[in-house]
Amino acid sequence: MTKEVKQVLVDMSVNLGGMKMQNPIAVASGTFGYGREYQDFVDITRIGAVIVKGTTLEERYGNLAPRIYETPAGMLNAIGLENPGIDVFLNDYLPSLRQDGVTLVANIAGNTVDEYALISRKIDKHPGIAGIELNISCPNVKQGGMQFGTDPELVKQVVQAVKSETKLPVIPKLSPNVTDIVSIAKAARDGGADALSMINTLMGMAVDIERKRPVLGNIFGGLSGPAIKPVALRMIYQVYKEVDLPILGGGGIVNTRDALEFILVGASAVSIGTGNFVNPAIAEEIAQGLENYVIEQGLNGINELVGAAVL
């Protein structure tokens, strides 16, 4: 009963560059499998958007073990984009995922601009995907990935190429491993991006002093979790001020307060990655936490908070 009253009172929905979400919470690519893996622990129909594992044109086997390593208030990962390839994803995985009425976002990575375009064309032909997040920022694969995300000209080209293949909202995911995040964000906007996703993991490494070797099979890995939150907040703040595109913000969110910080510096929606590993029901809990906050503050909707802390 009270729940119904709440729903009438506040509007938690978000329009992220044309992609409608019932609430501002997304689960981040690579941390939530294909949406099914966590279904015993969280009601996935209560999540604003499920961004599935990064998908490439061909199948990829991924990197050597160990692929993950815990660091202070964070973790390194070097999965290496293990995935079955776009055709298997679209033909075998997608049909059963669609039935839940979950807002599904694809996350794609290519070796070349043409590959990004080709994957997008394939996705566009299949119903059931609400948007495409472009992984131009994966630090864990030799080809493609991050190299696209660090050169403004390439960022623009990739986004343009994908936009010409699909009507779906296109959301480039920016790499934090750059000197000037704003110039990259502007390049994505100039290419026609509908929204921006930020940030991906920060490149890092760990050393095993007993073996006198890098810990990870891939040597380098991407740092995620609470440790990266201040960096993510700073970058979103900078981009929000300069670029007029909705932002899907994330990096280290583990509770409602964290999510609010991201929204206050300009994120229209937030993504939760590593936090799912700590608490599998976190997405649902934060969605509820944000709603409670909006009610307590006497606001009409979550949108009123976006960028409120930006000076």
Next chain:
Amino acid sequence: MPLSEKGLVISNQRVGRDLWEMEFLAPGIAAESKPGQFVHIRVGDDHDPLLRRPLSLYDIDQNLGRITLLYKIAGRGTNLLSKFNPDQLIDVMGPLGKGFNLLQGRRVILVGGGVGIAPLLFLARELQARQNEIAVFYGGSSSDEMCSPDRFVNLGVGIMTATMDGSTGFKGLVTDMMKTSIDPLSIDYFYTCGPEAMMAAVAEYAVQHDIAGEVSLEEYMACGVGACLGCARKLKVTDNAYVKICKDGPVFPMHDVELR
């Protein structure tokens, strides 16, 4: 179906030098649990250490809804686990993974090394209930780092121990003791968990004598449910593709695995 539960700690005590035993009530998880599966535990409320820690199901009392763990202090996470007091709540996900194949009416050998003995107690209990003939071989570096064999003895299961320093039982490798103690012609199946070198010795013996079996593997884990692809491992039978230890395992057919 696996679930998330706040377990109620009943006891948490030292049973060896760095070896601890924790009992907690988590009836939902206990009811679903099979030998070889594991629970994924949050060892603290804040975010450092961040990730959950995977631990095997050492024993289960389904009537009481009670789960027992046997764990070795390996670092910060397990050290924090040892600080839990009775009546405290503990955040547990489980049961996760695929457990052991439970045979019926066969002659089976269980080989455990170090804290790798943990999943073999619950396994022995369930195999006993299925009229198997069971012999357990348990190896460790020294007696003060091993748990008491009483829990196996109380099940009516024969257990022989080996230690590297000879402080109890046979002096030397548990696999050497096993080889001299069994007649391969009278063995149907092996179950093993422990250091990979030990499991490799068991697997080699099993291949020589054309006996099948299962091993339980470990890898660093983040999600524990197959979502992050962090715990990947190559199997002989899967060419280049990886399997997930947390979801496809941790138990695998002995002869599919390339042991390190």
